[in-house]
Amino acid sequence: MTAHATLDHIPRDILCAADYEALAPQFIAAPALAYIAGASGDERTLRANRRAFERWQILPRLLRDVTAGHTRSTVLGRPWRHPIALAPLAYQTLVHPAGEIDTARGAAAAAACLTVSTLASHPIEDIARASEGDKWFQLYFQPQREAxxxxxxxxxxxxxxxxVVTLDASVQSPSRRAVRAGVALPGAVNLARYAVPPQRALAADASLIFQGAMREAPTWADLRWLLSATRLPVLVKGVLRADDALALRDAGVAGLIVSNHGxxxxxxxPxxxxxxxxIRRAVGAELPVLLDSGVRSGSDVFKALALGASAVMVGRLQVYALSVAGALGVAHLLRTLHQELELCMAxxxxxxxxxxDSTLICENSDVDPD
Incomplete structure (x- = not known):
């Protein structure tokens, strides 16, 4: 199977949501797959994300009447049919010619909120017009406030x-897997109109990290400016500390996304x-708190909800499904995750x-947390 040979049907061997990950290498060119599947450094956090879900087991209850069951909720004042959204993921034409256009169509068909990356392969306006589904925009602060x-x-x-403003990736170590594979990333379509500020020379004894890469990193002052500059609710993505979560809540953000950027x-x-x-204990029950990184199944969704998430965001799985069957694959992935969640709930x-709630899960003593 060659890259981008997208199917017009769902393969018979897709029996669960996670099967898209196993099938994706047949549809995604090796360098692009290395970029998507890879992570920073030694990929310890990438592996930890999966182990964290394996650490927990679900404790089923007997004799409960769930015949009126549903998965509806309200997030930021808008009705959601289920608590499964799509995380921002850049450069989706690496796996499918239509990229985020088809992802948007698939998300809308499955009634899932899509978060569109600043680094999307298509103009954000075109993606917005592609479907009637609910969409959030993921923002990276730019070097110039005007941009x-x-x-x-x-x-x-x-x-x-x-x-959705991402705050945990102002500087990051590259994916060694992607570097070794020689992946070539496309240009940033949505940033093409903005002039690149001239680079300022560093002093001979300056740090490439502290005085270089972090010179334009956002601060609390930038976040306060952002909150005053938009009429839209603002969620912060990349939260891992309870004290940060509390400070963000007090600053007036509309929600948090607990994430280590996959x-x-x-x-x-962690x-x-x-x-x-x-984080949930710190901010209380009312603030929307979403969970991102490592979700592969409806049982993962259930465990995240039991530990305090309002909803989850799915990252890599969405482009694996996109590569296999385009918008149909994305819609099928989301429907499958939804049904897997319903099964766990029932x-x-x-x-x-x-x-x-947390009474429905217990720790798996067979899993080493390290």
């Missing part, structure tokens, strides 16, 4: 309903799932998402 403001205004005008930021940090309970005696 950041223009991105915000473009998202508002295009109909995005929230901003292992792509600092290698060796799994997102491991960080989730302390067997655990949960008629609604509000019924899911």
């Amino acid at each position: 950041t403001l223009d991105l915000i205004q473009r998202a508002e005008q295009a109909g995005y309903t929230a901003l 292992g792509r930021a600092l290698d060796g940090v 799994a997102s799932l491991a960080a989730l309970p302390a 067997m655990a005696g949960c008629a609604t998402l509000a019924d899911i």
